[in-house]
Amino acid sequence: MKSIIEIKESLINQLKNKKANTNYFLGLIDDYVWYFNQEKEMQEDIKARGRHYRAKSASGYLIDKENESLKNAVIFNKQKLAILKQLGLTIENVIPDDADDEM
Known part of the structure; x- marks a missing residue:
């Protein structure tokens, strides 16, 4: 099981990959961590x-x-899922965490 620090870093990386790592969305990740x-x-x-x-x-x-x-x-849990939806992070558009290593 991944630690919350690893999960948070992964979510931030997903936002960076989408060029959406704004203060608002980073704040939502903090909310996600709280609910987690x-x-x-x-x-x-x-x-x-x-x-x-x-x-x-x-x-x-x-x-x-x-x-x-x-x-x-x-x-x-529902709040966490709502935050992921707001961030636009689904299994259809996620970039694997190790994709940076391959580039």
């Missing part, structure tokens, strides 16, 4: 607490609650 990190935190919480966990209700009874990290992870 948030999603990873949600995944760690799900691993630690599970999809459901026991909690006390307002009336003091133990109940099973759905881990909100499930819903949040999906939201963060």
Whole structure:
């Protein structure tokens, strides 16, 4: 698995290749990184607490609650995909990271 630093560098390189590495789009990459990190935190919480966990209700009874990290992870992932769409980065137009090495 690539580190977030490698992913960020790859996204920046994609913008450079498209001659679109403007402050606005670079800012979107920073947003992408933020959502990436948030999603990873949600995944760690799900691993630690599970999809459901026991909690006390307002009336003091133990109940099973759905881990909100499930819903949040999906939201963060959707935001990441929306950012990639805004950047115009899809599998149809991506330039491989090692393409610079071949030139």
